[in-house]
Each structure stands twice: as C-alpha cells, then as structure tokens.
Amino acid sequence: MSKIEFDHTYSRLPDKFFIRTLPTPVASPRLIKLNHDLARQLGLEDQWLCSAEGIDMLAGNNIPQGAHPIATAYAGHQFGHFVPRLGDGRAILLGEVIDRNGVRRDIQLKGSGRTPFSRGGDGRAALGPVLREYILSEAMNALRIPTTRALAAVLTGETVARETSLPGAVLTRVASSHIRIGTFQFFAARGDFEGVRTLADHVIARHYPSAAEAEMPYLSLLAEVIGVQASLVAQWMLAGFIHGVMNTDNMSIAGETIDYGPCAFLDNYDPATVFSSIDHAGRYAYGNQGPVALWNLVRLAETLLPLLADDQDRAVSLAQNALATFDAQFEAVFITGMRSKLGLFTEEENDLTLIKELLDIMTRGQADFTLTFRYLSHSAGNATEDEELLSLFAEPGVFVEWLARWRSRISREAQTGSERRNAMLHVNPRFIPRNHRVEAVITAAVRNNDFRPFEELLAVLGQPFEDQPEFAHYADPPKINERVLQTFCGT
Structure with missing residues (x-):
C-alpha cells in the first residue's frame, strides 16, 4: 500500500469550499513519465509510483x-466577464503532503473525470495538453x-472527443x-464575507x-499577494513567456504560475504578440500582462474590502494605496x-532608456528574444563575436x-569581459520550450x-543555461514553415 502521508487543511474548511468527489476510473492506464526528482522532494516512493498500484493512483483508479x-x-x-461559479471541472485534489523542506504541497489529478463543477464538460484531458x-x-x-510542477503523466487507454478523437491522459x-x-x-x-474571512485566514496561515x-493582517495579506504577483509577471516578461489566459481563476494566491493552457514563449520580440486562439482582442498579449495582473489584483482587493x-x-483608500x-x-x-540580462x-x-531602446530595436528588427540576450552574453566577453548577434536583426545598422x-555603459564598470559573460550566461537561457518544438x-x-x-526535449529544457552542443538545434528559432501562430486551450 501507499505510504503517502496526506494532510487535509483545505478539506477541513467548511463544506462550501469544495465538493467531495471521486475520480472516474479509466480503462487501461499506462505511465508516460514520472518526475523522479520531484517525487523524492515530496518524500514519495518513486519506485512505488511506477508500480501497477502507483500508476492506478496517478490515473485515478x-x-x-x-x-x-x-x-x-x-x-x-x-x-x-464574471462567472460566479466555476470550480474544478476536471481536476480533483487528493490532499496535501509536507515535502522534505517542510513546505506544504497539494497533489492534484488533472483530467480525472467529471465533477459537480464540470458544467457539461467531460472532465477529461487530451494527451496533447497534458504533455504541454x-x-x-x-x-x-x-x-x-x-510554478506548479508536474509529478506524472499517465495515458488512460481511452479517447476524448475534441475537434477529433484524441488519446486521453x-x-x-x-x-x-x-x-x-x-x-x-x-x-x-454571494455576500458570504465570513467565507472570505475564513479563506483569508487559511491563506495567511x-x-x-x-x-x-x-x-x-488582511491589508498585509493583500500587500503580500500584490508583491508576489508583481514579481511573478515581471519574471514571465524577462523570460519572454505569455500565459495566454490570465483570468482571475487562473491567478494563484501563492504567486505561482498555474494553468498552462494556450501559453507560449516568444520567438521574435513584439509586445503585441498573442498566441491564444481564444484571445481575439489581445487582452492577454505579452505586453499587457503587467496591467492585466494589476486588474486582477483590483478584483482581489474588492473581495477583501x-x-x-x-x-x-x-x-x-487602504486598498488603493x-x-x-x-x-x-x-x-x-x-x-x-x-x-x-544586459550584464x-x-x-x-x-x-531604463537603454533597455527600452533595445526592446524597440528588437521589435522593429524582428529579433529573436531569447537568442538576442544569449548572443549578447557572448559579445560581452569578446567583441569579435558580434556577427552571430547581428545576424538576428533585420535592421542591424540601428542595433550596431x-x-x-551598451559597450560605453559597461566600460564604466570594473568587471572583466569574462566575468560579465559568465554572469549573463547564468541568466540568459539558450533553451526555451519553443512552440514548434512543443508541437512536434x-x-x-x-x-x-x-x-x-x-523525453529528449524535457532533458534539454532541464538545463536551459547550458550550451549542450549535441542538442544545439533545439535553440534554433522556427523556420517560416515551422512557425506556430496559435496555441489552444485544452478544454
């Protein structure tokens, strides 16, 4: 039997916070991938999770x-647009564990069948969105x-109906x-302000x-959440990440990236970039993510008034401040x-002017976001390596x-070119999950x-700051015929 020591602080809250429901069994579960390192961090027996009994648990059977x-x-x-009742329509929380660092973590099955919140959906997940x-x-x-983490992915042995029939996971x-x-x-x-208070007390604890x-305490809670969300979204922007569906139900109070639906990373830099097939007006474009995060936080503040x-x-007045x-x-x-990133x-x-000028030139020059900073790192150590960097720009003269x-700016600092290069390589990744690679x-x-x-892409992305010469092609931007212009929500 499993030796998972579950705790349940959330399910000890009043019943109105959740509905007790069981996963729907699947026909023939098969393990695709277990995250062994994460399992050990959680204090779980990874060998047991790979057993028939463990796979049955990961599948909801x-x-x-x-x-x-x-x-x-x-x-x-x-x-x-406000929807007053959403809830976990295809996800079931099994419980909480205390990891090896003493941190409480939820373990949830996503795609585990219908719940009372499914609103007509099948509660299942297709293989593609699970892998994404x-x-x-x-x-x-x-x-x-x-970010949230992935502990495991399991095939169900069943199909789900989307635009076509797809394998379930x-x-x-x-x-x-x-x-x-x-x-x-x-x-x-619902005007249930005691419910809000109970939830706020739980989140604080x-x-x-x-x-x-x-x-x-509640003003301090609001201030803390504002701080972690500001930091999180800024970090998205620094990595060229576009969440795609920044609805308030997809924004974690803990300040983690959650709900990877039609998300994507930039290839060419352009703040107006949108990948999500359902974001017709560009509400959640790359450059809008900061203002949208603030808009969402205003909605949180309204609940705490x-x-x-x-x-x-x-x-x-307190909330506005x-x-x-x-x-x-x-x-x-x-x-x-x-x-x-600039060393x-x-x-x-x-x-700030230097930063904004670069981003503007990158937009006009259609330069790859990730490789611009990576190649700039090389140029910091040796000006003779500019050729690779200049090749990214449609208008290299302006960039020169x-x-x-930039060189005038860094000349006023004491660090050597080698020291600067090494520091920049530590923050400017060579590898990101490029959309065309994920789709492939x-x-x-x-x-x-x-x-x-x-398996290979996961291994490469596990060391994003390393050169990994044998996998150099994973760093390449897409060719014109490889470009992914739209990403899709798993539901």
Missing part, C-alpha cells in the same frame, strides 16, 4: 489510503520562475496550493504567516532582471548604434505513440 478527494469551488473573471503542461511547467521551474500536478483570486470571488459574489503578526475597515471609504505599489514593484523586478552590475539613471551605447513532441506522441521526442 485507486484512491490511496488517507486521501480525501475534493473538487474546489471558485469563480472568476474570464476575459473580463508537463513540458512548460518543468521548463519554467528550470528557468527559476515560480491524466496529469498529476503539484502546487503550493490551488487557491486562486477566483476562490475569494466565489464567496464575495498557509502562505503568509508574517501577515498574522501585522497590525492589519469588508475585512480592511468597517468604513467603506476607509477600506477603499496597496494597489498603487504594484507598478513600482513590477518595474523594480523587471529593471533589475534586465540589468542582469550591468551597477545602476545608472539612463539604464545601440551596441556602441505532441504530434509524435499523439499520432505515432512516440514519446522519445518528449
């Missing part, structure tokens, strides 16, 4: 002793960006918690214990990160002028039952 499966309730603004989330979430972790997802801005909205929309010691002060005007700090916090993380060890007044300004992996798995490309 076997409920391990001590698990209390639930589907959690939440609401959310979807593309700006596994790849993207593990790549984000390797890039040192806060289940993803086992690990998160610091699955509480969202939309969870707060679920109770606030689980994620932000220092807020409990503050003079105004009754907890901030008895007087409505006073509560609004907290929200007014977002831009500065976002900009601080972004500029600090950009200084690191700047000191701060100068005109650094910027390059001269999915195609091989879905059409040919071939998971070797999936």
Whole structure:
C-alpha cells in the first residue's frame, strides 16, 4: 500500500469550499513519465509510483489510503466577464503532503473525470495538453520562475472527443496550493464575507504567516499577494513567456504560475504578440500582462474590502494605496532582471532608456528574444563575436548604434569581459520550450505513440543555461514553415 502521508487543511474548511468527489476510473492506464526528482522532494516512493498500484493512483483508479478527494469551488473573471461559479471541472485534489523542506504541497489529478463543477464538460484531458503542461511547467521551474510542477503523466487507454478523437491522459500536478483570486470571488459574489474571512485566514496561515503578526493582517495579506504577483509577471516578461489566459481563476494566491493552457514563449520580440486562439482582442498579449495582473489584483482587493475597515471609504483608500505599489514593484523586478540580462552590475539613471531602446530595436528588427540576450552574453566577453548577434536583426545598422551605447555603459564598470559573460550566461537561457518544438513532441506522441521526442526535449529544457552542443538545434528559432501562430486551450 501507499505510504503517502496526506494532510487535509483545505478539506477541513467548511463544506462550501469544495465538493467531495471521486475520480472516474479509466480503462487501461499506462505511465508516460514520472518526475523522479520531484517525487523524492515530496518524500514519495518513486519506485512505488511506477508500480501497477502507483500508476492506478496517478490515473485515478485507486484512491490511496488517507486521501480525501475534493473538487474546489471558485469563480472568476474570464476575459473580463464574471462567472460566479466555476470550480474544478476536471481536476480533483487528493490532499496535501509536507515535502522534505517542510513546505506544504497539494497533489492534484488533472483530467480525472467529471465533477459537480464540470458544467457539461467531460472532465477529461487530451494527451496533447497534458504533455504541454508537463513540458512548460518543468521548463519554467528550470528557468527559476515560480510554478506548479508536474509529478506524472499517465495515458488512460481511452479517447476524448475534441475537434477529433484524441488519446486521453491524466496529469498529476503539484502546487503550493490551488487557491486562486477566483476562490475569494466565489464567496464575495454571494455576500458570504465570513467565507472570505475564513479563506483569508487559511491563506495567511498557509502562505503568509508574517501577515498574522501585522497590525492589519488582511491589508498585509493583500500587500503580500500584490508583491508576489508583481514579481511573478515581471519574471514571465524577462523570460519572454505569455500565459495566454490570465483570468482571475487562473491567478494563484501563492504567486505561482498555474494553468498552462494556450501559453507560449516568444520567438521574435513584439509586445503585441498573442498566441491564444481564444484571445481575439489581445487582452492577454505579452505586453499587457503587467496591467492585466494589476486588474486582477483590483478584483482581489474588492473581495477583501469588508475585512480592511468597517468604513467603506476607509477600506477603499487602504486598498488603493496597496494597489498603487504594484507598478513600482513590477518595474523594480523587471529593471533589475534586465540589468542582469544586459550584464550591468551597477545602476545608472539612463539604464531604463537603454533597455527600452533595445526592446524597440528588437521589435522593429524582428529579433529573436531569447537568442538576442544569449548572443549578447557572448559579445560581452569578446567583441569579435558580434556577427552571430547581428545576424538576428533585420535592421542591424540601428542595433550596431545601440551596441556602441551598451559597450560605453559597461566600460564604466570594473568587471572583466569574462566575468560579465559568465554572469549573463547564468541568466540568459539558450533553451526555451519553443512552440514548434512543443508541437512536434505532441504530434509524435499523439499520432505515432512516440514519446522519445518528449523525453529528449524535457532533458534539454532541464538545463536551459547550458550550451549542450549535441542538442544545439533545439535553440534554433522556427523556420517560416515551422512557425506556430496559435496555441489552444485544452478544454
């Protein structure tokens, strides 16, 4: 039997926070991939998870002793429109474990069948979206960006009906918690402010214990969430990541990247880039992610107003003051990160101008986002390596002028070219999960039952800052006929 020591702080909350429900068994589960390192971090027996009994658990066929499966309730603004009842429509939380670092982590099955929140859906997941989330979430972790993790992917032996009939799969997802801005909205929309208070107290105890010691704990909670979200989205931007569906129900209170649907990484830099097939107006374009995060945080603040002060005007003023700090916090993380990407060890007044000029030139020059910074790292150590860098730009002449300004800027610092190069290579990845590579992996798995490309891509992305010469082609931007212009939601 399983030796998973589950705890259940969330399912000990009142029943209105969730509905107890069981996964729907599947026909013939087969393990695609187990994340052995993560299993060990969680204190789980990875060999048991690979056994028939363990695979049955990962597929939802076997409920391990001590698990209390639930589907959690939440609401959310979807593309700006409020939906008062969403909830886990195809995900079931088995329980929580305490990892080897003493951190509480959720273990959830995604694609495990219908729940009372399914709203007519089948509650299942197709293989493609499961592989996409596994790849993207593990790549984000390797890039040192806060994220949910993928513990396992399992084939179900059944098909799911989407545009066509597709192989079904289940993803086992690990998160610091699955509480969202939309969870707060679920109770606030019903006028259940005791529910909001209970949820806020739970979040403070689980994620932000220092807020409990503050003079105004709920205001401190709001300030903490604003800070982690500002930092998270700035880190997305520094990596060229586009979430694609920044609805309030997809924004984690813990400050982790969650719900990898039609997400993607930039190839050519352009702040107006949109990949999501359902984002027709570009609401969640790459360059809009900061303002959208703030918009979502305003929605969170609205739910907390009754907890901030008895007087409505006073509560609004406190919330506005907290929200007014977002831009500065976002900009601080972004500029600090950009200084690191540009190899700047000191701060100068005109650094932001230098950054903005580069991004503008990259947009006009259709330069690859990831490789521009990677090749710039090489040029920091040796000016004779500029040729590779210049080849990225459709208008290299304008970029050459910027390059001269950058060299003038770094000349005022004490670091050697080698020291600067090494520091830049540590923050500028060579490998990201390029969209055409992810799609090729999915195609091989879905059409040919071939998971070797999936395994290889995962291995490459696990060391994004290493050169890995034998896998150099994974760093190449897509050829014109390889470009992926749209990504799709798994539902």
